[in-house]
Amino acid sequence: MLFPSMGLLFFYVFFVWLKASLATNILGNETDVIALFRFKESISNDPYGVLSSWNTSSHFCNWHGITCSIKHQRVQHLSLQLCQLHGTISPYIGNLSFLRTLNLASNSFYGEIPREIGREFPVSLANCSELRLLNMSSNNLYGRIPMEIGTLKKLEKLSLNKNNYSGEIPSSIWNISSLSILSMGYNYLEGKIPEEIGKLKSLSGFAIGANKLSGELPSSLYNLSSLAIFFAAENQFHGSLPSDMFSNLISLQEIGIGGNQISGPIPTSISNASSLQLFDIGYCSFVGKVSNLGNLKDLYWLNLNYNHLGSNSALDLDFITSLVNCTELESLVLSSNNFGGVLPNSIGNLSAQLTEISLDFNQIHGTIPETICNNTNLIDLDLEYNHFTGFIPNSFGKFQKMQLLGLSANNLMGEIPISLGNLTQLVELSISKNMFYGKIPPSIGNWQNLLYLDFSGNNFSGAIPVEVFSLF
Ligand SMILES: *[C@@H]1O[C@H](CO)[C@@H](O)[C@H](O)[C@H]1NC(C)=O
Ligand SMILES: *[C@@H]1O[C@H](CO)[C@@H](O)[C@H](O)[C@H]1NC(C)=O
Ligand SMILES: *[C@@H]1O[C@H](CO)[C@@H](O)[C@H](O)[C@H]1NC(C)=O
Ligand SMILES: *[C@@H]1O[C@H](CO)[C@@H](O)[C@H](O)[C@H]1NC(C)=O
Ligand SMILES: *[C@@H]1O[C@H](CO)[C@@H](O)[C@H](O)[C@H]1NC(C)=O
Ligand SMILES: *[C@@H]1O[C@H](CO)[C@@H](O)[C@H](O)[C@H]1NC(C)=O
Ligand SMILES: *[C@@H]1O[C@H](CO)[C@@H](O)[C@H](O)[C@H]1NC(C)=O
Ligand SMILES: *[C@@H]1O[C@H](CO)[C@@H](O)[C@H](O)[C@H]1NC(C)=O
Ligand SMILES: *[C@@H]1O[C@H](CO)[C@@H](O)[C@H](O)[C@H]1NC(C)=O
Ligand SMILES: *[C@@H]1O[C@H](CO)[C@@H](O)[C@H](O)[C@H]1NC(C)=O
Ligand SMILES: *[C@@H]1O[C@H](CO)[C@@H](O)[C@H](O)[C@H]1NC(C)=O
Ligand SMILES: *[C@@H]1O[C@H](CO)[C@@H](O)[C@H](O)[C@H]1NC(C)=O
16 A cells, blocks of 8 residues: 555654654643544544644643643543534543543443444553543443443442443442442343342442343342432332331432332331432332331332232221321322222321322222312322212312312212312313213313313213313
8 A cells, every 4th residue: 555544644643743742741641642632533523512622732631621630730530521422432541541530421422332443442441440430321332331341440430321231230340349329221231130239338329220120139239328329110120129128228318110020018117218208119019008108208209100009998098197297298199009998188288399199090989188278289189090979179279280180080079169260270180980060160261271171971061161162
């Protein structure tokens, strides 16, 4: 070949220039600057021009996204998140031996980090032994998570979520004892979480939701007293949870394990999980009674929907009374279970923050307690498909913020209270399949935001009020 390729030509010119530059000490450490130029070179699209400052007119420590160590003037942090950068990640990154943070989240890096350069990248990354944070979330990376990741012994935060990684989580990860955040959700990971996770004593955030992981959750997980956030929803985990599960999880604030095949009772030790703020076990196969939750003072999110909880018996909803202590509660979702009995009056003494009560598809009977109208911040009240009897309380007019009201498929009767016209924010109203009668009140003309209205399957009489036709 007569001429070198453009790449080689570039580097020949580059090195000649680099030598001259180093003589005048513009660029500082040559290893870092070569690595950064190589990194820039492997990016094919930079729509915001964030890398335009990466040029010879200034020291690399002043380039966009770079922070240097003051003492050595070496690259310590490389942070280019949300830049829409498209390309691969140069293996030269492994030469940034002072690197502590690599944050390339929310870009379009692709390839088996990276595709063209095969396995080189993980090996060279392993040379960044000072790395504390590696954030590659929201890119298009695929293939297996490289085993070499385990050589990053000082890693504290690792985020690979929202990529296309597949295969098993490399066992070397469980050896990185400094990890406090491990986030790998929204990939195609499979296999089990091994008992070795118990070695990550500093783990405070563990997110593996929306993968294809299976097996039982390892019992050593429940020994992690620093664990604050645990998300494993939307996987294929099965098995039941030990009753003392929460006894050592003293820091736990949020747990979401819904959308799995987890079965058995809710561990009774939940009564002791006093830091819990979010508890979401929807779409699993939990059975039995819900214990007293009165110690969970910070609970704002309780979702138990689509399980087999309750036994269609009188005491099923007793735990609602204990929720009176949960003064932060915003969302109470108990839909699609087997809860029976009557709805206790204490439903009116719950948190002032409450915006959602969903009790649909259960076996609840008795009247709708008037006290429920104390929850004047409710946006969503869903009582459909139960056995409620009696009337709609007149004080439903207090629900000034209500958007979704579902009362269908109960045994409710009487006339529609005029006060319901006060619910001017209503978007959906469904009262079908009851025994309502009388005239449809003209006040429904106030529902100017309504998108869905179902009055069918009742005994209404008289003309449809003309106001209906003024509805947008
Ligand atoms: C650049 O860093 C390398 C590796 O740490 C070191 O060997 C070299 O002396 C440094 N060069 C300069 C000019 O600071
Ligand atoms: C080089 O970087 C400087 C900022 O350091 C910038 O003002 C200038 O426009 C850049 N030059 C090119 C050719 O992009
Ligand atoms: C930097 O990294 C590349 C690829 O990993 C390697 O070939 C090269 O020898 C390294 N050293 C320097 C000084 O650039
Ligand atoms: C990673 O970056 C994303 C997007 O900037 C951010 O939301 C997330 O908190 C980061 N994760 C870690 C562990 O730093
Ligand atoms: C990693 O560092 C070692 C020596 O520190 C070096 O020999 C090797 O080439 C580096 N690997 C890569 C891929 O840069
Ligand atoms: C990631 O997976 C999604 C869904 O399977 C697919 O549409 C997308 O093309 C994949 N991206 C890459 C970079 O492989
Ligand atoms: C984890 O560390 C142990 C002990 O240091 C070592 O024996 C084992 O090979 C390591 N496992 C992996 C997968 O790196
Ligand atoms: C949990 O920790 C206790 C005390 O450190 C230990 O005895 C027990 O074996 C651990 N259990 C698991 C499953 O790791
Ligand atoms: C709650 O904690 C106390 C004290 O640690 C313990 O005695 C009790 O058995 C625990 N209750 C449950 C239900 O685990
Ligand atoms: C509510 O909290 C108090 C302590 O603040 C406690 O004594 C009481 O038992 C709790 N109520 C319920 C129903 O758990
Ligand atoms: C709830 O409403 C009832 C009347 O329906 C009222 O007597 C009671 O004091 C209210 N409770 C709270 C906590 O506001
Ligand atoms: C409904 O609104 C009217 C005014 O439009 C008001 O007088 C009445 O008190 C409200 N009813 C309820 C139950 O809030």
